[in-house]
Amino acid sequence: MTESDSGRLCLTAVGEELAGSRAIATNLESSEEHTKTDPSLNYSLPILRLPPDILYRVIGTVAILCPASRFDLGWIKTTHVCSIWRHEIPSFATLWARAVSAFSSHGSVQTIRRRAQAAPLTVRYLTDPAHFGASWNISSTPLFDYYLALLPQVRSLDLCTPHPKDYERLVQALSAQTFPMLERVALADNCAPFDQDRRPVDPLTIFDRPLCPNLRALSLHRLFIAFPGRQLTDLRIFGESFSDNPITSARFLDFLSEAGETLQMLLMVQWMPTVWDTEERTGRKVRLRSLKSMSLLRPPFWTDYLALCRHIETPSLCSVSITNSCGPQSLSDALQVIDWILINGPSCPCIQNSGNLAAHYLTRDDPEENLILVMSPRELHCSDAGDLVSYQRRDADQPGPEGPGEWDPSQSKGVELQFSNVVYDIDVVDIQLVEVDVLFRSVVALYARWRVHCGLSPVVTASFKYSALFSLDLRSMLPDLCAVETLHVILPPYVEPATAANAEVGLLRSLAVLQPNGTFHLPHLKRLIYKQERYPLFIGPQYQKEVREILAKLQEQVDYLVAARARLPDTAISAACPWPPG
Known part of the structure; x- marks a missing residue:
């Protein structure tokens, strides 16, 4: 999990806490008169004696900030704070349901599974790409079969399958019965990349289709399984640039067509179906409404x-x-x-x-x-x-x-x-x-x-970045941008002085020259924002000299443009650099 993911989870938790606090405040206001008539009820409780509903929210926030893992107990340590918490926290089934895959021993998993009771489970095990190729993985323990046995109670499934046959076993398990609780699935094939002896296999040529009628979100990394798509809203597929793909375009378009009414997000990275000849001939279209x-x-x-x-x-x-x-x-x-x-x-x-x-x-x-x-x-x-x-x-x-x-x-x-x-x-x-x-x-x-x-x-706003903007002739393009009011000009740090040799036709100089009809290009231009991106701090004196030369040339052209546009009424512009150059 990245830092941005952790931050997003923390913000979500804070939002839930605020909503819960408002509800609690409403209840307190409704009982205000009662506490006034009976002062014995109006007292503060120490944190170790919080009511169960408030304690649940507190521990829920701790669980997000300090998740349990095979390296650290995380939020589970709170069960050892005092005897009251040791009694109350094990009854928070929803929190335990999210931690059912936090540890790698059978005893720990069974204990957490028992505390989760009938709450929908979240199973997460190594689909982070940073863990690919790690020496330890799900197949180093017999837990894979145990997780398959938990599937009827799983709402969110996130599994890495390090062996080619593992995801076929998973498809076989998912197609054996209906799983109405399963809403999110993320699967990753962790076989060695660029394995020349391994050719991906479409598991649906061997087994029936998974039975997950309420699946909402699907993420597949280095494999593809056509899960049911009638409720699918989020689809993400990750592949490899040099790997074979057994999925044809017809099969993938069939899959998209099934999700056409509900799919809201589609992400594909280094992945595409093969064999588009039939679709090209028939002109098939799939509407993702x-x-x-x-x-x-x-x-x-x-x-x-x-x-x-x-x-x-x-x-x-x-x-x-x-x-x-x-x-x-x-x-x-x-x-x-x-x-x-x-x-x-x-x-x-x-x-x-x-x-x-x-x-x-x-x-x-x-x-x-x-x-x-x-x-x-x-x-x-x-x-x-x-x-x-x-x-x-x-x-x-x-x-x-x-x-x-x-x-x-x-x-x-x-x-x-x-x-x-x-x-x-x-x-x-x-x-x-x-x-x-x-x-x-x-x-x-x-x-x-x-x-x-x-x-x-x-x-109305245009932004251009190129190392040769000093000399690039864009005059024929400017009439199409006649309504532009704000122009951003960015020079990369690697601009060479030689590119300024033909500066008379460059972008800035072109904007300062009157056309035959007596107007300037970009007649509505009001603001020019310009800069040259900085070189790394470790560059040598020679490059620092080149940077100063380019910055001086850029400033010279900006000053010339501002002065030229100020000569005619209603054509004056302001120019600004986001930070002092140098």
């Missing part, structure tokens, strides 16, 4: 996510994050990804109010040439420049589903697209990367023109 958040990240090397996007309809998307291909990919494919998002129409929540646009081109310090395009309802500040990749991906590396009621898609809106190694044509022998100015103009113009064509509010 309720899908609000979709993230398709780190695509496998042998495919791109556009193959899936072509076959799903998502009219209710609030947020979408796609890294289409690890590249190379053609400019046509990149534009088709944007087209797919826009085809949902102007009423689609992810783009309806997304009048803020960011286009950041990353080079040198990145293993690939990446263009990151973000369309967002909120203004993207300069401080976001280094973190755009994670704008929509806060939970991308968390295999365990948060579960129904704990994830609010309305908290995240917008579109984030990442394109790596975009080329003119992947079918030619001599593959050439698309020039950055062509790439900028293509993607920015497509989105900006579409908003105006559909009658939506135009782009």
Whole structure:
């Protein structure tokens, strides 16, 4: 569990405590008159003699902050505080039900299981990717069979299966009877990665389908099992870029179709079905009516996510994050990804109010040439420049589903697209990367023109980041951004002085030159926010000199732009740097 997960759990616990405190306060107010007439009832209790309902809330908060594990008793230590607590706490069945898998000995598990009584159980055992390959795991003990025996009472199941046959045994157990209590499942296959002698097997070719009619959240890491999807709201699948996948596109689309009315979140990381030929010929479409958040990240090397996007309809998307291909990919494919998002129409929540646009081109310090395009309802500040990749991906590396009621898609809106190694044509022998100015103009113009064509509010905030903004000729793109009022300009720390040689056509200088019709580009521009990202502190004197040269050139162009725009009425702009350069 990451620190952010722990923080989220703590905040949730505090919220529950506040709600409980309000209820207690209401009860106290209702009995106020009675305590006034009978002063003997109006006294404070020491913490060791709290009423059971209040003690339960206190221990519940402690259980979240100090969970029990095979290394530490955690909150269970509170049973040794005093004789009253030793008597009361073992009766808190719900708390014990969450700790049934905290220890690895049969005796401990059986004791906790007995104290949990009939409460729905939470079984969690090693699906954290940080634990993959650990020397100890579930198969080092006979507890796997014991957990399978607990399945009829389990509400949340989180298991790691270190041997190829383990998850097949699990599917066999889940298909043997109906499990109406099971609402959340997270499974991970912990076999050695890149095992050349191992080919993944679809367990449903051997056993029947799992019988979990009320399943709400499903997370699968390095395996795929088509659980029942009629109630599914949260689906997360993690794979490996170089591993074979026995799941065909037809089978996966059937699975999505079953969840089409309820699925709200879809996350896929390094995973895609294979064999899309049949779907391409038939033009099959699956409508995911309720899908609000979709993230398709780190695509496998042998495919791109556009193959899936072509076959799903998502009219209710609030947020979408796609890294289409690890590249190379053609400019046509990149534009088709944007087209797919826009085809949902102007009423689609992810783009309806997304009048803020960011286009950041990353080079040198990145293993690939990446263009990151973000369309967002909120203004993207300069401080976001280094973190755009994670704008929509806060939970991308968390295999365990948060579960129904704990994830609010309305908290995240917008579109984030990442394109790596975009080329003119992947079918030619001599593959050439698309020039950055062509790439900028293509993607920015497509989105900006579409908003105006559909009658939506135009782009009002734009953010650009590239090492050659001094010399990049973007004049043909600027008319599509004529409504922009705020412009963010970010230079990476690795800008070379040579890129400033042709500064007359660069972005800032272009904004300072009058057009033949007597107006400036971006006529409604009011604010310019600029910066150069800092070099690491350990750089040598030579690089420090280059940084000073670039900062001086940047400041010179900013001053020139501000002075030029101040000469005409109603065209003056303000310029600000988020922090003093240097």
